[in-house]
Amino acid sequence: GGGEESGGSSSEGETITLRAATGLSAQHTWWEASMVPWMERVEELTEGQVQFESFTGGELVSVPDEAEALETGTVDVAIVLPIYQPDQFPMAEVTMLPLNHSDTLIASNAWRKLLESEEELADGQTYTEMQFGNFKVFPISTTQEYSISTTGHEFNAVSDVEGTSLRTPSRIHEIYAAKTGINSVTMPAVEIYDSLSRGTFEGAFYSIADWTGYGFQDLFRYTLTGINFGHFNAFIGMSQDKWEEMPENVQEAMTQANEELFESGAQEWIDRAEEIIPENEANGGKFVDFADLDPAVQDHFNQGIEETWTDYATLLEENGLPGNDLVKVWRDLLIEEGGEVPEAIMDLE
């Protein structure tokens, strides 16, 4: 890709045009607050030597085909969403494990440390080598924490939780739903709004900052805060081959730009959520703190959290992957950054 200008022999000064893509919309936080500023900064740092030609909203590549498109050379750089492909990246879902407390900055920093970790996880390989060995990985923020939101259904007793239909966005949420008696509904993202508004099901696991992508700020009336259902992750990826073609100054510029912009990318999630909450409250939305729930309901949710961690670890171990070690590494990174998990997870050894 990228045309003849980006051949392997590009010497300094020659213009390099890179094709950048995402299946997400152009307004998505990851594109707008992480990828675009990164591309602009790279252009700036290389004084125009590197140019980007960008394609959003599935114009060239759809979610979740970005990783494949990098490998086939259809695009040169893309936002990769590994959680959507648990068959290829089974250990990427670790950031979706539910917690008692964290925020975008905590999870983002932990995610970045996990990606950049030099520690061997298994077979002499680091986490990134095991999962994303084919790619040059530039960490970007995770999403804001996932919450449970409903169109009005409240969780006042354990029986209110059991049998409630919620849309589950990942394998981890499906495990969690099964543990807590929640009926998990899967459906294409584009159909959620319509189905929710007509009451086909009652709510979804979603991050507040992501609501506007689907108009949920007009729909949700009840959101549980103070408990958190994980963080979706992503990274800016290039194929190793493409990366190695880049002249050294370009590689340095890309790395520098990524480091400079990492935190502001994460901050944008927090800012967006803070804008949406009052808007939703004005529409009659209610935000309920987990600590204010009936203790039996709290226990029910917490029990689910613990079992989800161990189930996920077991699932990985059964497939010959270091699940037990991975969840412990992730727990420690989170705690280091200020996150909180239930006691039983702390006791995992």
Next chain:
Amino acid sequence: MNGVWKAYKIFHYIKLAGIWISGISVLLMMLMIVYDVTMRTFFSSSIRGGFEIIQNYMMPLVVFPGLAYVYASGVLPKMDLILEKLNSTAQRILIFFMLLLELFILVLIVQFSWEYAMSGLERKTAFPAAGTLYPLYPLFFLIPIAFALIIVENVFILIKNILEKNPSLVMKETKSVPEEVL
């Protein structure tokens, strides 16, 4: 030409098998969705992973196996502006040109979709549904097979045009019967 027709008849049975697979898949797909809706409405539970299974298994099974039959049935649209107005020689040249062009793109599709299927096999591509991974790569092979069958159809048409006098883009003329039936 007799031998060709005999071979074509055998080929016809292969296409027929394909359209039956597609047809049964349509009915199954209908039943699955109806069952899912019923379960959700009355028992507040849905087929676990129903949407992913329908999307990744049923849709390709509805579309690809029957594709060669569809192609041969003459239902596929084209703009019939000049072909019939040309004399027989010009028609023949044009038809040869179009068949070769068609074969060129079909061969490319078969080649690359085959490579894609093989790489899927290698990676054991799967999709997640209701906490389980279901293998996806076997479905990828439907595509090179479907398009290869269309290549075979086109080769028959090419042979027919070489052996017979009347240039034609299909094996069996359907003579636009439906319009007269109306």
Next chain:
Amino acid sequence: MDNLLVIGIILAMMIVLLIAGLYIHSVLLASGIIGLILLEGFGILPGLLGNEPFNRVASYTLTTIPLFVLMAQFILQSGLVQDIFYMVHKVSKGKNSLLGILTLIIGGLLGAVSGSGTATSASLGQVAIPELRKHGYSAPLAGAIAASGGSLSGIIPPSIILILYGVATETPVGSLFVGAFIPGILTMIVFILVMLLYFRLDRKKRSQIEEPVIQDAPLPEKLSVIRLLIVSVIAILIVVVIFGGIYSGVFTPTEAGAVGAFVGLIAALVLGKVNFQFFKTSVVETVKLTGMVMIIMIGAQIFGRFVSLSLLPRRLIELIEPIMDTPVLVLIAISVVLFIMFMFIEGAAVILMSIPVILPIIQELQVDILWFGVFVAVICTIGLITPPVGLSVYAVAGVSGISSGSIFRISMVFAIVAMVVVCGLMIAFPGLATWLPNSM
């Protein structure tokens, strides 16, 4: 090779291949593939040709195409629609023009349960054309009525196009649906008026050339009152189940395809029409039509990838840069560009490739994004009945055997009038799209 040169070569090639009579899907595939090779070399092909056919087809939302067609087949094979048209004919007391109006209104109603203009057109083509033909409509006009009536599904909510637009622009899909309601009805009214005009002209021409054919058309076997009663009850039940199911949230508009087909099957059972032949015909016709639509969509997808990579949409946008300070002119220019794109390319593909480029301009002009979405959906709906790539017309031609060229000659007029009137009114009175969502 230079992008503009490649675009020029490919567009010229497309036109030549279309005129030569190559299959539409092959034209799209050949232009797309050769364009990609000229632009990027063979190296780009594995990543796009290998997976696009599967990815295009493996979509839950697209189940509506086979399932709404299956519903149409079941209902058709049960004889229900023939009976209804017979009743309408009785009620209209030989006023044949009413039948055309009714078909378009049924198209609009079907649009309220179907998200796909192509599937609805095919259904209408199957049930309505034989009846229209019996009552003095020429084959091309009957085809155009079915195609345009069916295309209304593209704008009357639910609509796949509006859903795609909503996702691409982060506009609430529900508001888009509400906003599209009035323009949808307006489009239907325009279609009805144009249809009436054609019907008059058609009749005049016929009575001059041939002997008058407008005697009472030969009717099917006398229907008993009890049968008519049963038929009416079943028909009303089907509509109630589908509308009621969707609007009460029992199932999604997509699932309605399956439920509708199932209800159609039960209706056929009640009417005693189900046997092996019933299944065989229904299922084979469904697969044929689905295969046809999907192979064109695959072609459109690959052609769309070429268009994206050629940066054609961006070049077009650059062209209109100088008139940015006259928003109305820009809007007209954008609608003309979109109209042309929808003429050549399948609707969903156009949305995907153009919105990322057009949206920033729309925002800069401070045009209401919801309004623009509805506006785009209207143009897209119209694009379903314009040559050379008019999926609604092809669907109708496919099921009826009427040549697509002859239908296009009429449906193109439907399209141009609707384009000028509906889009013109929407530009003059933006409230047509924004009033309803704002007042709810």
